[in-house]
Amino acid sequence: MAKFLSRRSYRVGKSATGLGLFANVPIAKGTRIIRYWGPKLTSQQADARDNKYMFEINSRWTIDGSIRRNTARYVNHACRPNAESDIIGHLVLIRAIKNIAPGEEITYDYGKDYFNTYIKPIGCKCASCVAKRKRERAEAREKARRAKMRAARKAEKSKPQAGGIDGAAKGRGAKKASPAGTKKQPRRKAARVGKARSATKSRAAAKTRPAKKKTARMLSRAA
Numbered sequence: 722m723a724k725f726l727s728r729r730s731y732r733v734g735k736s737a738t739g740l741g742l743f744a745n746v747p748i749a750k751g752t753r754i755i756r757y758w759g760p761k762l763t764s765q766q767a768d769a770r771d772n773k774y775m776f777e778i779n780s781r782w783t784i785d786g787s788i789r790r791n792t793a794r795y796v797n798h799a800c801r802p803n804a805e806s807d808i809i810g811h812l813v814l815i816r817a818i819k820n821i822a823p824g825e826e827i828t829y830d831y832g833k834d835y836f837n838t839y840i841k842p843i844g845c846k847c848a849s850c851v852a853k854r855k856r857e858r859a860e861a862r863e864k865a866r867r868a869k870m871r872a873a874r875k876a877e878k879s880k881p882q883a884g885g886i887d888g889a890a891k892g893r894g895a896k897k898a899s900p901a902g903t904k905k906q907p908r909r910k911a912a913r914v915g916k917a918r919s920a921t922k923s924r925a926a927a928k929t930r931p932a933k934k935k936t937a938r939m940l941s942r943a944a
């Protein structure tokens with residue numbers, strides 16, 4: 722009969738998926754942690770009962786682990802687990818495949834069939850999958866941010882009146898493969914238009930002010 726850790730070595734606690742089994746003490750790699758146990762059913766009986774805690778030993782036998790006394794049923798699935806399930810004869814044993822620190826959740830891989838049937842449809846909540854999704858979301862955000870910046874730069878470039886620094890504008894223009902003439906012209910024009918406009922403005926302002934005074938004087942003279 723295989724020896725296992727005492728029940729005080731682990732506890733049932735809250736995990737990402739509801740409840741899980743957590744180490745209370747350091748558990749060395751290779752340690753047999755707990756036995757997965759319950760009534761042994763034939764495959765036909767197991768199919769008739771069908772619950773999430775069925776553990777198939779072989780093509781003939783399945784353990785129904787749904788009973789409450791089977792603490793091992795709290796051990797959650799993980800894609801990169803720290804434990805493994807061994808089948809020795811008709812016993813199912815959960816064994817540490819890594820050193821497990823106190824407070825760490827104990828997990829093992831439930832296998833492809835279980836994963837595809839029960840876990841995949843709702844999305845795996847194991848630590849590595851959560852981290853992977855987080856990384857993918859961050860990458861998507863970064864990609865979107867870069868695309869937005871590219872679009873903004875493109876919009877800025879196609880603006881006829883880019884009031885930016887001339888050197889920067891020239892650099893950007895040179896990079897572009899489109900005909901240089903059509904790209905450069907609006908920019909040069911913009912500079913000239915700007916100067917011309919300010920000149921016109923001051924001239925116009927100079928013209929209006931004396932004109933007003935003159936009119937006023939003329940009016941006073943007329944009065």
Ligand SMILES: [Zn+2]
Pocket residue numbers: 799800801845846847848849850851
């Ligand atoms: Zn996973």
